[in-house]
Amino acid sequence: MLQKVFDGEIEYLQVLDENGKVDAALFPNDLDDNKIIEMYKYMCLARAFDAKMLSLQRQGRVITYAPLIGEEATQIGAALAMRKDDYLVPNFRQHGVFIARGFPIENFFIAGRGYEDGLKAPPGTNSLAVAVPVGSQMPHSVGLAYALKYKKKDAAVVAFVGDGGTSEGDFYEATNFSGELKVPLVMIIENNQWAISVPRSKQSIAKTLAQKAFAAGIRGLQVDGNDVIAVYKAVSEGIKSLATDGPILIECITYRMSIHTTADDPTKYRDQKDVDAWKPKDPILRVKTYLSAKGLWNDELEKQMTEEQAKKINDSVAEAEAFKGDPKSMFDNLYSFVPDILKDEENEAVDANFWQ
Amino acid sequence: MQMNMVSALNNALDLAMQENEDVVLLGEDVGEDGGVFRVTDGLIKKYGENRVIDTPLAESGIIGTAIGMALGGLHPVPEIQFAGFMYLGYSQLINHAARYRERTRSGLSVPMVVRTPVGGGIRALEHHSESPEVLYSYGGGLIVVEPSNPYDAKGLMMKALHLKDPVIFLEPTKLYRLFKQDVPEESYEVDIGKANIIRAGEDLTIITYGTMVPIVNDVVSQKHVDAEIIDLRTINPLDEKTILDSVKKTGKAMIVHEASLSFGVGAEIAARISEKALYELDAPIIRVASLDLPYPFPAYENYYMPNAKKVGAAIDRLLTM
Numbered sequence: 001m002l003q004k005v006f007d008g009e010i011e012y013l014q015v016l017d018e019n020g021k022v023d024a025a026l027f028p029n030d031l032d033d034n035k036i037i038e039m040y041k042y043m044c045l046a047r048a049f050d051a052k053m054l055s056l057q058r059q060g061r062v063i064t065y066a067p068l069i070g071e072e073a074t075q076i077g078a079a080l081a082m083r084k085d086d087y088l089v090p091n092f093r094q095h096g097v098f099i100a101r102g103f104p105i106e107n108f109f110i111a112g113r114g115y116e117d118g119l120k121a122p123p124g125t126n127s128l129a130v131a132v133p134v135g136s137q138m139p140h141s142v143g144l145a146y147a148l149k150y151k152k153k154d155a156a157v158v159a160f161v162g163d164g165g166t167s168e169g170d171f172y173e174a175t176n177f178s179g180e181l182k183v184p185l186v187m188i189i190e191n192n193q194w195a196i197s198v199p200r201s202k203q204s205i206a207k208t209l210a211q212k213a214f215a216a217g218i219r220g221l222q223v224d225g226n227d228v229i230a231v232y233k234a235v236s237e238g239i240k241s242l243a244t245d246g247p248i249l250i251e252c253i254t255y256r257m258s259i260h261t262t263a264d265d266p267t268k269y270r271d272q273k274d275v276d277a278w279k280p281k282d283p284i285l286r287v288k289t290y291l292s293a294k295g296l297w298n299d300e301l302e303k304q305m306t307e308e309q310a311k312k313i314n315d316s317v318a319e320a321e322a323f324k325g326d327p328k329s330m331f332d333n334l335y336s337f338v339p340d341i342l343k344d345e346e347n348e349a350v351d352a353n354f355w356q
Numbered sequence: 357m358q359m360n361m362v363s364a365l366n367n368a369l370d371l372a373m374q375e376n377e378d379v380v381l382l383g384e385d386v387g388e389d390g391g392v393f394r395v396t397d398g399l400i401k402k403y404g405e406n407r408v409i410d411t412p413l414a415e416s417g418i419i420g421t422a423i424g425m426a427l428g429g430l431h432p433v434p435e436i437q438f439a440g441f442m443y444l445g446y447s448q449l450i451n452h453a454a455r456y457r458e459r460t461r462s463g464l465s466v467p468m469v470v471r472t473p474v475g476g477g478i479r480a481l482e483h484h485s486e487s488p489e490v491l492y493s494y495g496g497g498l499i500v501v502e503p504s505n506p507y508d509a510k511g512l513m514m515k516a517l518h519l520k521d522p523v524i525f526l527e528p529t530k531l532y533r534l535f536k537q538d539v540p541e542e543s544y545e546v547d548i549g550k551a552n553i554i555r556a557g558e559d560l561t562i563i564t565y566g567t568m569v570p571i572v573n574d575v576v577s578q579k580h581v582d583a584e585i586i587d588l589r590t591i592n593p594l595d596e597k598t599i600l601d602s603v604k605k606t607g608k609a610m611i612v613h614e615a616s617l618s619f620g621v622g623a624e625i626a627a628r629i630s631e632k633a634l635y636e637l638d639a640p641i642i643r644v645a646s647l648d649l650p651y652p653f654p655a656y657e658n659y660y661m662p663n664a665k666k667v668g669a670a671i672d673r674l675l676t677m
């Protein structure tokens with residue numbers, strides 16, 4: 001006897017195409033012109049921030065950095081779909097999501113200077129810390145969502161993982177747990193086609209990453225990750241339907257336009273032609289085309305925005321460079337109390353000026 | 357030929373793959389990219405995708421698959437991109453690699469060499485600077501080596517690939533390209549389980565390994581003290597004899613490592629010296645190590661790790677005791 005156990009189809013959602021044309025039937029009805037202008041500005045801010053981090057890194061003023069250029073629509077679309085009380089669980093490339101959720105930009109520069117203090121989120125930012133071990137954040141997102149549900153909060157968790165991250169056991173375990181515990185969780189795969197030098201095609205022979213949801217019994221869909229409106233729509237509708245339909249896995253198809261990190265050299269493993277093919281699909285360009293055609297954007301507004309954002313970023317750098325850390329904070333923050341044996345070690349280190 | 361540690365290791369892997377077709381490499385980015393530190397550079401071109409495998413991103417999968425390959429008669433060399441990510445494969449290492457031979461009374465064994473960069477001082481992101489050697493040494497079943505120079509790196513790698521055991525091969529990132537050495541182009545072995553006296557001396561014994569070797573060496577030469585320096589090279593099994601012989605001669609022992617102080621390799625060595633040579637010592641045993649904290653973000657890494665000043669002060673203290 002054969003029984004049908006799942007529906008093997010994956011929806012692919014695109015609302016705003018590469019030419020800036022909108023599919024009116026799919027256009028989310030809670031989006032107005034102002035919201036789209038806001039999306040555009042945040043995407044530009046994320047890209048400007050990215051450029052600043054890269055230049056600071058080249059000057060030796062911040063440590064290794066993982067740029068997000070090309071992935072702005074996935075990050076900003078999701079960030080603006082989140083409600084104030086929702087929680088963000090990032091991997092390590094989601095600076096754009098943080099920025100659009102009001103996380104202070106100077107914190108990234110402080111962390112970039114090598115201080116843990118940059119990872120301390122101001123209250124109300126509702127985010128976990130950057131997770132460097134790929135995929136390790138995914139089970140946390142399940143637990144966090146469980147806690148929100150347990151405490152009867154009207155809030156959801158939005159978690160990010162890369163295409164590479166979907167190969168980790170933690171990812172599979174988290175998707176499975178999420179369905180079983182029926183938690184309010186939206187999992188976003190920021191599929192930028194690369195995990196350092198390993199292309200998406202070598203990560204799995206599965207046709208889509210979204211279909212990994214099926215094995216866990218949860219919902220899965222694909223979205224044009226360079227279409228900020230489609231990402232916004234998928235994530236906001238996903239959040240709204242969590243209580244009735246359970247967790248959801250959304251694969252955003254985008255492209256890593258730059259290096260993996262500042263320690264990487266992609267000329268070793270990828271063809272510039274592959275990168276060039278994605279240039280016309282730029283997530284920012286198509287929104288600009290759309291807004292300009294509607295008469296909502298022009299060079300004057302662009303110039304004004306660029307100047308404002310440059311100032312905001314430069315002020316944040318200045319603030320971060322004025323930050324002074326205290327090495328004693330290493331001891332004070334390890335536990336909720338300082339054990340005697342650690343206090344002795346601290347005193348010894350302080351007396352020796354940490355051997356500097 | 358003049359080689360740095362990266363080229364010495366690359367050369368060792370190349371020779372081992374030439375001499376034994378069961379040697380296969382697997383890991384994240386080990387193919388076209390040649391590994392993020394280029395240790396496997398060019399090997400995919402030479403040996404093909406069947407022998408140099410770019411795996412999906414999953415450390416438990418990499419190590420578990422390598423164990424299966426070894427049980428099936430291959431001699432895999434899994435690379436874990438940074439030691440901080442090897443914990444994902446820890447269960448496979450401790451529950452299987454370390455026990456297979458024992459549990460089957462040598463019926464099945466796991467010949468493999470797990471390579472991973474260790475250690476800090478490189479201004480890296482979180483989890484890229486760990487020194488986890490004690491975690492693999494504890495409990496038995498895994499051989500743990502950590503070279504401090506290109507010559508030893510190549511010889512230990514060749515030796516590891518000639519053993520029928522699971523070897524955890526820790527490569528100090530900071531030393532990868534720090535200096536070059538004359539390294540023979542042909543195959544040779546450096547003994548596993550044998551420490552190296554890199555400087556003979558009479559007044560004190562300094563036992564160290566990995567990233568701390570060049571620092572200890574520099575401090576000793578600058579201070580003109582007559583120290584005997586032992587580079588462990590193998591952490592498990594420990595070369596107890598070389599340590600005890602030296603300590604009995606000098607009467608003073610100091611252990612220097614980059615890993616944290618408490619419950620570390622230094623504790624094991626100090627315990628053995630006190631059990632077996634206490635009456636031949638004329639001063640307490642001193643350990644110099646990192647603070648008992650997780651490896652910090654880069655701003656304070658130089659506050660966290662032992663440096664020349666800290667090592668120098670410890671030598672002064674020991675010599676005046």
Ligand SMILES: Cc1ncc(C[n+]2csc(CCOP(=O)(O)OP(=O)(O)O)c2C)c(N)n1
Nearest residue numbers: 093132133134162163164165194195196441
């Ligand atoms: C558990 C773990 N293994 C390896 C690494 C090293 N590493 C950092 S990023 C990366 C690739 C991640 O690819 P993906 O998940 O697609 O995210 P992306 O970098 O493309 O945003 C690797 C292998 C890591 N950080 N964590």
Ligand SMILES: [Mg+2]
Nearest residue numbers: 162163194195
């Ligand atoms: Mg990726």
